[in-house]
Amino acid sequence: MQSSLRILIVAAEMTPFVKTGGLADVIGALPRALVDAGHDVRVVIPRYGWIDCQQFDLTLHPTLLPVPLNERVEHAQLFLTRLHNITVWFVDYPAFFDRDGVSMYDDDDHRFIFFCRAALESCRQLDWQPDVIHCHDWHAAIIPNWLRTTLADDPFFAHAASLLTIHNLAFQGVFGHRVLEIAGVPALDFAVTESTDARNSVALLGRGIYYADIINTVSPSYASEILEPTAGAGLDPQLRARHDRLYGVLNGIDGTVYNSAADAMIASPYTMDDLAGKALCKAALQRELGVGVHADVPVISVISRLTNLKGYDLIDEIIEPFLQQQRVQLVVMGTGQQRFHLRLNELRARYPHHVAFRLTFDEALVHRIVAGSDMLLMPSRVEPCGTGQMIAMRYGTVPVVRATGGLRDTVTNYHAPSNYGTGFVFAEATTHALRDAIERALVVYADHAQWRMLMMRGMMSDFTWQVAAVRYVDLYRRAIAARKSS
Numbered sequence: 371m372q373s374s375l376r377i378l379i380v381a382a383e384m385t386p387f388v389k390t391g392g393l394a395d396v397i398g399a400l401p402r403a404l405v406d407a408g409h410d411v412r413v414v415i416p417r418y419g420w421i422d423c424q425q426f427d428l429t430l431h432p433t434l435l436p437v438p439l440n441e442r443v444e445h446a447q448l449f450l451t452r453l454h455n456i457t458v459w460f461v462d463y464p465a466f467f468d469r470d471g472v473s474m475y476d477d478d479d480h481r482f483i484f485f486c487r488a489a490l491e492s493c494r495q496l497d498w499q500p501d502v503i504h505c506h507d508w509h510a511a512i513i514p515n516w517l518r519t520t521l522a523d524d525p526f527f528a529h530a531a532s533l534l535t536i537h538n539l540a541f542q543g544v545f546g547h548r549v550l551e552i553a554g555v556p557a558l559d560f561a562v563t564e565s566t567d568a569r570n571s572v573a574l575l576g577r578g579i580y581y582a583d584i585i586n587t588v589s590p591s592y593a594s595e596i597l598e599p600t601a602g603a604g605l606d607p608q609l610r611a612r613h614d615r616l617y618g619v620l621n622g623i624d625g626t627v628y629n630s631a632a633d634a635m636i637a638s639p640y641t642m643d644d645l646a647g648k649a650l651c652k653a654a655l656q657r658e659l660g661v662g663v664h665a666d667v668p669v670i671s672v673i674s675r676l677t678n679l680k681g682y683d684l685i686d687e688i689i690e691p692f693l694q695q696q697r698v699q700l701v702v703m704g705t706g707q708q709r710f711h712l713r714l715n716e717l718r719a720r721y722p723h724h725v726a727f728r729l730t731f732d733e734a735l736v737h738r739i740v741a742g743s744d745m746l747l748m749p750s751r752v753e754p755c756g757t758g759q760m761i762a763m764r765y766g767t768v769p770v771v772r773a774t775g776g777l778r779d780t781v782t783n784y785h786a787p788s789n790y791g792t793g794f795v796f797a798e799a800t801t802h803a804l805r806d807a808i809e810r811a812l813v814v815y816a817d818h819a820q821w822r823m824l825m826m827r828g829m830m831s832d833f834t835w836q837v838a839a840v841r842y843v844d845l846y847r848r849a850i851a852a853r854k855s856s
């Protein structure tokens with residue numbers, strides 16, 4: 371039997387405490403699967419001002435937490451709680467974290483470097499020595515750097531290995547050179563590591579890539595795509611230099627949260643064997659959104675940031691004729707570029723019975739939209755993993771996706787002769803390819819028996835965290851081995 375590991379997970383977000391993106395769901399779910407597999411896990415996130423101590427039963431650790439940074443020592447506080455058997459630590463430092471949002475502030479470099487150091491010092495304070503530190507995205511990417519420099523001779527961390535998970539290479543934590551002073555680390559010799567856009571800028575994510583014992587992204591396809599310039603976004607040379615340490619591990623979804631058979635948030639739960647509830651969910655959704663209640667008009671949904679990266683521009687360019695001819699109803703939830711908000715409001719005014727738009731992100735509404743829709747559109751230009759498509763399939767909602775990253779790895783293209791596939795997949799990020807995929811989907815939709823089988827194949831798909839946790843434990847062991855041999 372292999373030994374159980376002490377795993378410290380460091381991230382900026384975790385559901386249910388704070389969520390701005392898919393990262394939070396990963397941090398909410400992966401630790402549970404690791405604990406179930408017998409490992410000893412601590413998660414550490416900042417204590418943002420809105421995280422309510424009473425609601426989540428946070429207790430204050432009695433001793434102040436000294437955080438040494440750049441020859442100064444500041445004092446933070448540490449809150450602790452337990453959630454589903456997971457111990458979560460919260461770094462409390464109101465000057466940095468008692469704000470309205472998670473990031474996008476001028477001092478983000480200082481805030482998150484401080485957070486990282488505090489995360490490490492928490493281990494010392496609580497005398498809990500991690501075997502591996504699992505760092506997520508740029509927010510935590512300075513840690514692998516310190517383990518190799520500042521903390522290399524620190525006996526407490528002498529054996530700690532690091533795994534860096536990249537959730538989206540589009541966010542690299544790019545700052546000016548002062549970030550090196552704050553972190554107390556020297557500049558690297560070669561420009562490519564430091565500079566992704568302007569001269570004299572430092573990408574914290576690049577530092578993580580350079581120093582981490584092992585690196586991974588959130589799907590196998592994305593792990594190979596980022597070795598090329600388009601998806602590599604300036605860091606591809608560095609990723610290529612370390613490609614022997616780069617892996618792709620597909621995220622899971624939480625089957626207890628996304629379960630059409632026992633979902634208290636939807637109008638009527640349903641299963642593969644009895645889909646009557648899904649029709650009720652569709653009618654309830656149409657009523658709620660104020661579009662026409664029609665069982666046989668397909669409801670096509672978009673739950674996404676409304677940006678070009680997610681391919682929303684492609685949808686915008688092709689959707690109007692479908693609405694004009696009353697062939698589909700379009701349901702959009704999300705926020706993003708202003709011009710898409712305006713366009714959606716125009717479309718809604720022009721086709722009130724066929725368009726619904728919610729400029730928000732509301733988790734309960736996600737459940738109702740997914741359960742009540744026939745298709746979910748995800749024409750992303752880049753999609754490291756994506757969870758919408760997996761959730762959709764579990765609810766018998768057919769994904770229409772571009773073959774990229776995690777979308778390519780989770781959805782298989784419908785193929786009539788062999789009665790195969792779980793969705794509609796297209797290759798090029800063009801209006802033509804998207805229109806064609808929607809047309810193909812509408813043809814099959816009209817054939818009730820075929821559509822039903824397509825839905826059922828999706829509902830049978832299994833994207834659990836258990837599978838991902840096994841892969842992660844393998845990467846932790848690889849990181850520990852790499853650390854030992856270095």
Ligand code: GLC
Binds near residue numbers: 391538754755
């Ligand atoms: C990022 C990616 C998304 C992925 C999520 C969780 O938000 O854009 O594709 O599913 O992280 O890893």
